[in-house]
Amino acid sequence: MEKNNESSNEKLSVERKIRFPKTKTRGIYFEIFLGAVLLTFVVIPLITLLCKIDGESFKTVFTGGMFAKALGNSVLTTLISTIISVTLAYGLAWAISRTNIKFKALFSILLVLPMLIPSISHGMGLIILFGNNGLFTFTGTSHLYGYIGIILGSILYSFPVAFLMFVDILKYEDSTTYDAADVLGISKPRQFMCITLPYMRKALISIFFTVFTLIITDYGVPLAVGGKVKTLPVLLYENAVGQLDYSAGALIGIFLLVPAVVAFLIDLFNKDRAKSTFTTREFKPKKNKSKEAGAYIICLLTSAFVLLVIISFCLQAFSTSYPTNMAFTLEHFKNTFHKNGLTYLYNSVIMSLFTAFIGMVVSFATAYCTARLKTKMSKILHIISIISLSIPGLVLGLSYIIMFKSSALYGTLVILILVNVVHFFASPYQMLYNALFKMNENLESVGKVLGVCRFRVITDCIIPGCKDTLIEAFSYFFVNSMITISAVSFLATRNNKPLSLMINQFEAFNMLECAAVVAILILAVNILMKFIFYSIRNKDKIIYFVKSRGKKNVNKKTV
Amino acid sequence: MEKKTKVTNEIKKVKKSKENETTEIKVVEEKPKDVKLLIENLTKNFVESNGLAVDNVSFSVFDGEFLSILGPSGCGKTTILRMLIGLIEPTSGKIYKNGKDITSLRISQRGMGIVFQNYALFENMTVLGNVEYALKIKKPKKTEREKTYNPIKLIKFMLEDRKKHNENTREQAMTLLKKMHLEQFADKKPVDLSGGQQQRVAIARTLALHPDIILFDEPMSALDVATRLELCAEIKRVQKEFKTTIIYITHDQEEAFTISDRIMVMSVAKIAQIGTPEEILSHPENDYVKSFVCDNLTNKINTLKNFVEIANGKK
Numbered sequence: 010m011e012k013n014n015e016s017s018n019e020k021l022s023v024e025r026k027i028r029f030p031k032t033k034t035r036g037i038y039f040e041i042f043l044g045a046v047l048l049t050f051v052v053i054p055l056i057t058l059l060c061k062i063d064g065e066s067f068k069t070v071f072t073g074g075m076f077a078k079a080l081g082n083s084v085l086t087t088l089i090s091t092i093i094s095v096t097l098a099y100g101l102a103w104a105i106s107r108t109n110i111k112f113k114a115l116f117s118i119l120l121v122l123p124m125l126i127p128s129i130s131h132g133m134g135l136i137i138l139f140g141n142n143g144l145f146t147f148t149g150t151s152h153l154y155g156y157i158g159i160i161l162g163s164i165l166y167s168f169p170v171a172f173l174m175f176v177d178i179l180k181y182e183d184s185t186t187y188d189a190a191d192v193l194g195i196s197k198p199r200q201f202m203c204i205t206l207p208y209m210r211k212a213l214i215s216i217f218f219t220v221f222t223l224i225i226t227d228y229g230v231p232l233a234v235g236g237k238v239k240t241l242p243v244l245l246y247e248n249a250v251g252q253l254d255y256s257a258g259a260l261i262g263i264f265l266l267v268p269a270v271v272a273f274l275i276d277l278f279n280k281d282r283a284k285s286t287f288t289t290r291e292f293k294p295k296k297n298k299s300k301e302a303g304a305y306i307i308c309l310l311t312s313a314f315v316l317l318v319i320i321s322f323c324l325q326a327f328s329t330s331y332p333t334n335m336a337f338t339l340e341h342f343k344n345t346f347h348k349n350g351l352t353y354l355y356n357s358v359i360m361s362l363f364t365a366f367i368g369m370v371v372s373f374a375t376a377y378c379t380a381r382l383k384t385k386m387s388k389i390l391h392i393i394s395i396i397s398l399s400i401p402g403l404v405l406g407l408s409y410i411i412m413f414k415s416s417a418l419y420g421t422l423v424i425l426i427l428v429n430v431v432h433f434f435a436s437p438y439q440m441l442y443n444a445l446f447k448m449n450e451n452l453e454s455v456g457k458v459l460g461v462c463r464f465r466v467i468t469d470c471i472i473p474g475c476k477d478t479l480i481e482a483f484s485y486f487f488v489n490s491m492i493t494i495s496a497v498s499f500l501a502t503r504n505n506k507p508l509s510l511m512i513n514q515f516e517a518f519n520m521l522e523c524a525a526v527v528a529i530l531i532l533a534v535n536i537l538m539k540f541i542f543y544s545i546r547n548k549d550k551i552i553y554f555v556k557s558r559g560k561k562n563v564n565k566k567t568v
Numbered sequence: 569m570e571k572k573t574k575v576t577n578e579i580k581k582v583k584k585s586k587e588n589e590t591t592e593i594k595v596v597e598e599k600p601k602d603v604k605l606l607i608e609n610l611t612k613n614f615v616e617s618n619g620l621a622v623d624n625v626s627f628s629v630f631d632g633e634f635l636s637i638l639g640p641s642g643c644g645k646t647t648i649l650r651m652l653i654g655l656i657e658p659t660s661g662k663i664y665k666n667g668k669d670i671t672s673l674r675i676s677q678r679g680m681g682i683v684f685q686n687y688a689l690f691e692n693m694t695v696l697g698n699v700e701y702a703l704k705i706k707k708p709k710k711t712e713r714e715k716t717y718n719p720i721k722l723i724k725f726m727l728e729d730r731k732k733h734n735e736n737t738r739e740q741a742m743t744l745l746k747k748m749h750l751e752q753f754a755d756k757k758p759v760d761l762s763g764g765q766q767q768r769v770a771i772a773r774t775l776a777l778h779p780d781i782i783l784f785d786e787p788m789s790a791l792d793v794a795t796r797l798e799l800c801a802e803i804k805r806v807q808k809e810f811k812t813t814i815i816y817i818t819h820d821q822e823e824a825f826t827i828s829d830r831i832m833v834m835s836v837a838k839i840a841q842i843g844t845p846e847e848i849l850s851h852p853e854n855d856y857v858k859s860f861v862c863d864n865l866t867n868k869i870n871t872l873k874n875f876v877e878i879a880n881g882k883k
Contacts, residue, residue: 451688454655459702459777460676469701473692 040378040386047375047393050431054408055400058259061411066256075244080264083240086156087225090163094220095213098168101311102175104304109294117176119312121169122319125535127492127509130528132162132233133516134318137325137525142332144321158234163224165318168311171220178212184292218272226265226401229494233516241265242403249407250498259411262404273399319532325525341522345530348523350511354530357508360422361490364429368486369479372434376441377467381453391442398435402495405432410499420502428500429490437482444478445471477546484542488535603667604813605629605652605781610661612647621647623837624661629781629815634807636816636824639834640860645817649783652815653680665781681774685786687766689758689773696754699772700741708733741776747809748772748802764795768802775810782806784816788823800827821865825849833857 070076101120105113123131138144139153153161182205190200206213228242235243241261249258326342328335378384379391397405409428410419418424448471456466472479494509501510508527515524544551605628612622622644629635637645650656652663654675663671670678689698708729716722745751748768758766767787774782784803788796804827807814818824824831825845832842833856840860841853849865852858 449686449688449691451684451686452690454682455684455688455773457655457675458653458680458682459705459773461702461705465705470690470692474690476692 036378036382037384037386039374040382040384040390043371043375043378044386044390044393046371047390047397050427051393051397051400054405054412057412058262058404058408061256061259062263063256066254066260069248069254069257070260075239076261079239079241079244082156082159082238083225083242086159086163086231086238086240087221090160090167090224091217091221093160094164094168094224095171095217097164097307097311098171098216098220099175100307101168101172102179104308106176106179107292107294108301108304109296110301110304110308116308116312119315120172120308122315122532123165124169125488125492125539126528126532127494127512128162128166128227128229129233129494129512129516130229130322130524130531131165131318132158132230133512133521133524133528134321135162135165135234137321137331137521138317144324144332154234154236155238158236159231159238159240162230162234163227165315166227166230167220167223170223171216174212174216174219178209179292182208182292215276218268218275222269222272222401225268226403226495228403232513242401245403245407246498249410255407255411258407262401262407265401266399266404269399269401269404273395276398277395322525322528322532325522326529331522341526345511345523345526348511349506350508350523350527350530353506353508353511354534356422356505357491357531358534360425360429360505360507361487363422363426364433364490365483365486367426368430368434368437369483371430372438372441372482373472373479376438376445377471380442380445381448381450381471394438395435397431398439400432402432402493403498406496406499409496413500419500420504422505424500425497425505425507428496429486429493432493432496433486433489437485440478440482440485441475444475448474480542480546484539487538491531491535602631603628604631604633604665605815606662606664606667607648607652608662608664610648610651610663611659612644612651612656613659620837622651622658625837625839626661627832627839627842629813632807632811632813634804634814634816634827634829636818636828636831637834638818638821638824638831638861639840640819642836643834644837645819645834646785649682649785649815649817653682653783654678679779680781680783681777681779682783682785683767683770683774683787685789687758687763687770689766689769691758694755694757695750695761695769696738696741696745698758698769699744699776700737702773702776703737703740704734706733741772744772744775748775748806762795763791764799767791767799771803771806775806778810779812781813781815784814786817786819788818788820796823803827821861822868825865833861835860 101116104110105117110116135153135158136143139146139151139158141151143151143153186204187200190204195203225240226242228240228246231238231240231243232246239247241264245258245261245265248254248261324335325331327337327339329338329340375390375394379387379394405428409424413419413424418427452470453463453466456463456470461469490507492509493507494513497507498510498513501507508531511527512524515521515527607628608626610622610625611620613620625644625648637648639645647656651658654670654673658671661671662669665678690701693701710729716725742751742754745754748771750765750768750772753761753765753769758769761769770787771782787803788799791799800823803814803816806812816824816828828845830842830844831848833840833848835856841848841857843851848857848861852862
């Protein structure tokens, strides 16, 4: 017996033994590494920013009443814009998902176009349309500059975000509750108050704060059309970029951080938003002419306004001297390229591509750790990962310039890529986290049983399984890096300037034609990339469509 | 009288022959079986959740046996299964397979397969892709060939080997799919199949590596009654055809009593009773087994009887 035991023990020593503790700790080490990287680039810059604030900055900011005025202006314009933007977005989402109108796909594309251009260009578009020499300014004097301009521009810039969020939520609402209400004879307004609003309550709060944060932290629109009305981000921009007073900028940045942190906390504790766990029956809108007429009006008017802004860029960019000489010209494009436009376009595209790729890889790796490894570190890593959601771009940019000003990274594309990855990290991370979390939890276990290593399971099964979300994450990083003017405005020098910042420059020198050219270029690149992403995601559908078309043509010929 | 004596003699003969048969059967049953899996004092204590999931459990599984582990949710059934296959590290205790200690052996070296409740199929692959994946990923066998240091020739040989290997694995996978009556779905994605069909694909994938023990983790929980019956028969057929030992986890008494050779009833973290279905039904060892298994089953049977009587118009 003993001999038998010895021989079996010898055999065992040849076989590779499982090392339970090591496989577990390997995951934890990787998570600690990722957590340390995120801490270095998210939390430490913020701490540096806080350390920068001194007594002098308090004096500079709070004396003279400038700050109080800017704060008041910010809160007032943001509140009004948010209310209008959220209401408009709900109306549009309702029209798209609850009525039988035609051209829904076209409307959906047109309505999200404002997301593909920098916020400052919305302000610029408004100037072209309603400014002193505007297309629709018939009296000679414009009332655009100031509160009206800021509110209009902010609505234009923020409603697509709320629209997409509402569409997503309305998609998951159960229709049977409304059927039951119809049977019980409950009126439509009461149905809205008793069913829709309670269902949407949490989501509505979340959307409201997201839009509020988006508007209050944006400096593009107020800089373009604010006139004498200054908001907090403009004050920060002027202090930090104009006067290079970083400590005053840091103090204002803290105030901008407050609504963002509130929004972040609400979002964190508001996880079970309106999506019901199961949808018993999807909505199939019934025919209702008055409803459809209303839906057409709201969709057509909003789309027309969005298109009008884009057309205004084209008018400005392609006419010799708008509005006096409308003859076609490419002179403004030449002018823009002459002022290093092509180099900056190249910078932008390279920066966005690298941001998108690195951002996608890092957010996937982090989401994989938190969603599928589930070690002790996962929760901490998850919290660190979504913290970046609460940091406005301006504050992040300011903290980066304080931290990296004297480093070799400053003035290179690397720092822009880094700041963009951190700035836009949270949303793609959450998308990927949800996708990976929903995947079958036993895939890795099956891999182990089949003798397939974890890396192969990830490359062969997990990545193909969340391919669409990865493309979406890449697209999100790319488009946002192309249009961002917040964080990068502090870190850009002549060598690494992205194209979007040229709008600020041209706008400051009142060269609206060249600014319009830049907006068109950014829009064109983003539309092209969106088309490429769409084609990759729907490759099978496109191949099927082309093949079926080919067959039809052959049939026609034979007939 | 003669007739009577003849009849009584015949009856005696029949009785004798029956007795002989029963004694023969008894002899067959009493033959000592090979112990395939021996579990000794297996314990799992989850420190994070501060709970003893499995407490000093010992049992054995015989070669070719169908053992069901029956118990309510959270009693530690799945934890035992995961420890057996190596997905969870036991706090203490030993697992022997064919007399060899496999407690610390790598999962892929244990010669076991597992079928999960939620199928865990690779959604991006076809049915055939799922079954051949594990085979395909292994290194291809080197064929006999001339010795060469020419890198182009070497690459050519490697590619040839890979091609042959892929062809072989495809053939093996197709044979398996045919055996599981799934050949017509070979090119389909798992999403296009029904729950029962997906579970059969999962079984085929497990069988691809020829495990001598297959573990089933509540494989029918997500299926409807008709599909459950079908799959039950399928699993039994697989057991006979592939001569495998099966450990089957379920919380459904009927399921366990219809397909198992032996049943291990579990209370919280411990074994309440282990025996054949007849033994457990006729001699429940404690009140827990009586209430969890026997009373539940008799209740179900009574309800069924009531239904039948109502249907026949007797009530």
